Amino acid sequence: xxxxxxxxxxxxxxxxxxxxxxxxxxxxxxxxxxxxxxxxxxxxxxxxxxxxxxxxxxxxxxxxxxxxxxxxxxxxxxxxxxxxxxxxxxxxxxxxxxxxxxxxxxxxxxxxxxxxxxxxxxxxxxxxxxxxxxxxxxxxxxxxxxxxxxxxxxxxxxxxxxxxxxxxxxxxxxxxxxxxxxxxxxxxxxxxxxxxxxxxxxxxxxxxxxxxxxxxxxxxxxxxxxxxxxxxxxxxxxxxxxxxxxxxxxxxxxxxxxxxxxxxxxxxxxxxxxxxxxxxxxxxxxxxxxxxxxxxxxxxxxxxxxxxxxxxxxxxxxxxxxxxxxxxxxxxxxxxxxxxxxxxxxxxxxxxxxxxxxxxxxxxxxxxxxxxxxxxxxxxxxxxxxxxxxxxxxxxxxxxxxxxxxxxxxxxxxxxxxxxxxxxxxxxxxxxxxxxxxxxxxxxxxxxxxxxxxxxxxxxxxxxxxxxxxxxxxxxxxxxxxxxxxxxxxxxxxxxxxxxxxxxxxxxxxxxxxxxxxxxxxxxxxxxxxxxxxxxxxxxxxxxxxxxxxxxxxxxxxxxxxxxx
Numbered sequence: 142x143x144x145x146x147x148x149x150x151x152x153x154x155x156x157x158x159x160x161x162x163x164x165x166x167x168x169x170x171x172x173x174x175x176x177x178x179x180x181x182x183x184x185x186x187x188x189x190x191x192x193x194x195x196x197x198x199x200x201x202x203x204x205x206x207x208x209x210x211x212x213x214x215x216x217x218x219x220x221x222x223x224x225x226x227x228x229x230x231x232x233x234x235x236x237x238x239x240x241x242x243x244x245x246x247x248x249x250x251x252x253x254x255x256x257x258x259x260x261x262x263x264x265x266x267x268x269x270x271x272x273x274x275x276x277x278x279x280x281x282x283x284x285x286x287x288x289x290x291x292x293x294x295x296x297x298x299x300x301x302x303x304x305x306x307x308x309x310x311x312x313x314x315x316x317x318x319x320x321x322x323x324x325x326x327x328x329x330x331x332x333x334x335x336x337x338x339x340x341x342x343x344x345x346x347x348x349x350x351x352x353x354x355x356x357x358x359x360x361x362x363x364x365x366x367x368x369x370x371x372x373x374x375x376x377x378x379x380x381x382x383x384x385x386x387x388x389x390x391x392x393x394x395x396x397x398x399x400x401x402x403x404x405x406x407x408x409x410x411x412x413x414x415x416x417x418x419x420x421x422x423x424x425x426x427x428x429x430x431x432x433x434x435x436x437x438x439x440x441x442x443x444x445x446x447x448x449x450x451x452x453x454x455x456x457x458x459x460x461x462x463x464x465x466x467x468x469x470x471x472x473x474x475x476x477x478x479x480x481x482x483x484x485x486x487x488x489x490x491x492x493x494x495x496x497x498x499x500x501x502x503x504x505x506x507x508x509x510x511x512x513x514x515x516x517x518x519x520x521x522x523x524x525x526x527x528x529x530x531x532x533x534x535x536x537x538x539x540x541x542x543x544x545x546x547x548x549x550x551x552x553x554x555x556x557x558x559x560x561x562x563x564x565x566x567x568x569x570x571x572x573x574x575x576x577x578x579x580x581x582x583x584x585x586x587x588x589x590x591x592x593x594x595x596x597x598x599x600x601x602x603x604x605x606x607x608x609x610x611x612x613x614x615x616x617x618x619x620x621x622x623x624x625x626x627x628x629x630x631x632x633x634x635x636x637x638x639x640x641x642x643x644x645x646x647x648x649x650x651x652x653x654x655x656x657x658x659x660x661x662x663x664x665x666x667x668x669x670x671x672x673x674x675x676x677x678x679x680x681x682x683x684x685x686x687x688x689x690x691x692x693x694x695x696x697x698x699x700x701x702x703x704x705x706x
């Protein structure tokens with residue numbers, strides 16, 4: 142036996158920590174003059190992007206921001222948000238991309254929970270950030286340490302709040318970069334297990350959970366996502382998917398690895414998607430099914446058909462209707478269906494397409510494509526297990542169990558949440574909370590969701606949190622919220638309401654409008670129930686609301702009809 146075969150040491154010449162930050166340095170060296178980012182009239186090359194990220198890292202270090210610090214950024218898909226995925230971790234700090242659809246109180250919790258030392262905010266969302274900071278300061282009181290505020294100007298933004306923000310003491314982003322060194326000598330983390338990103342998911346608890354990701358996991362998922370999708374060097378990628386969603390499913394880093402081109406979109410419209418395909422030669426984009434539905438229903442003057450070249454689309458966030466997948470295929474888009482969670486760096490399974498399926502009828506192909514599929518290359522273990530015994534369910538396409546995962550592309554854990562970590566990692570697996578079946582060919586297919594989660598336009602919404610808010614309305618005695626099919630968003634919240642004595646005879650139409658107005662003040666817009674049904678709630682003998690009966694009711698009601706913006 143050769144006992145010395147594993148005794149060779151790990152040294153500087155043969156080992157370095159894995160980090161996707163190397164991808165940017167390489168892109169700058171290999172394709173310095175290739176376009177890295179295009180955003181309206183603005184564009185950068187890979188050399189410029191690398192220098193800007195070095196400046197960002199350097200400027201942060203000059204402010205004592207580094208290892209152990211968190212930098213939050215509140216912005217839509219603009220160059221600064223892309224740059225933050227490299228510049229912030231190059232400084233040693235952790236990047237926290239905040240969902241711009243959240244309300245001020247939720248953002249205040251995120252900033253406080255993450256102890257954000259810096260808040261970078263797009264000018265359009267400065268008022269939102271300002272309100273969140275005020276709430277954070279009020280709740281923290283004497284423990285509040287004001288973060289550094291950096292405001293990002295953007296020519297494509299119609300808001301005129303940049304001057305207001307600067308008047309409030311914020312530093313303009315490009316001015317901040319000017320203080321940094323374009324040749325900043327950054328290095329990889331000492332340990333690839335070091336955190337690179339923090340992202341929050343609402344889940345089912347009262348407060349959002351902070352998902353912590355490592356440099357190692359981000360590196361592996363960035364390459365894994367490219368491999369399973371068949372992305373090649375020089376891909377031209379359109380940012381329809383928000384970068385704040387699981388760091389853009391790690392494609393922020395992938396595009397640097399492929400020396401591709403990022404096409405930024407501040408607002409996503411069908412016309413904008415088709416125009417980007419025609420004007421920039423877009424080859425790939427990711428989107429929730431709601432966006433695909435918008436694309437297939439675009440008017441003739443918004444669309445460009447036939448497509449000038451093949452366009453690959455990755456969809457996830459909710460199970461896409463086979464009819465939408467079929468319509469996308471008919472229009473010439475090549476759709477890949479994936480599934481994952483914030484806790485798995487975004488999508489981590491894919492409905493890998495088999496050539497023998499090409500001869501099947503389109504309807505059959507769409508049904509096959511609607512399955513969640515098999516594990517990514519970077520995910521080592523995926524299974525469906527019994528929720529009672531944790532034993533794998535038979536691959537019969539009928540027996541329902543929970544999706545569980547294990548491997549390098551599972552999060553480090555939830556920030557400051559040992560109980561949540563204990564529960565989600567029980568038995569040595571990551572528990573997704575999603576229920577599915579396993580088909581004879583090994584492909585998985587979701588059949589139900591955790592019962593208090595509504596997936597609307599790719600966003601996870603907790604029905605419990607909506608209920609807790611609605612209970613604050615003075616006219617509501619009891620409320621239960623379930624998912625109702627929605628032609629535009631896939632699902633939307635439907636609230637079943639029992640009124641307090643004395644208001645039962647009120648004008649239900651006006652009362653429904655009042656409840657919606659109340660909701661809009663208390664929660665993000667996409668949480669607001671689109672349907673409100675008045676009446677007694679079905680209960681068990683012990684007084685528990687029978688949600689399964691309410692779900693049957695919404696099925697009979699049919700989907701919320703598609704309405705114009």
